Amino acid sequence: MIYFLNAIVARIRAYAIYQQTRTELAQLDDRSLADMGFQRGEIEFLARKAAKTA
Numbered sequence: 001m002i003y004f005l006n007a008i009v010a011r012i013r014a015y016a017i018y019q020q021t022r023t024e025l026a027q028l029d030d031r032s033l034a035d036m037g038f039q040r041g042e043i044e045f046l047a048r049k050a051a052k053t054a
Helices: 003-025 030-035 040-053
Strands: none
Touching: 003 040, 030 040
């Protein structure tokens, strides 16, 4: 039971990180993203990656 609850908490945290990363990157203009070496189309990928590594 504890494992199940820990898994749920971990998923909620990962989703929160995903949402925050996606929102923050989406607010940047294309030039700022390019300065960091990213393109607008990569935001989804980067947000998912951030959520996985957290």
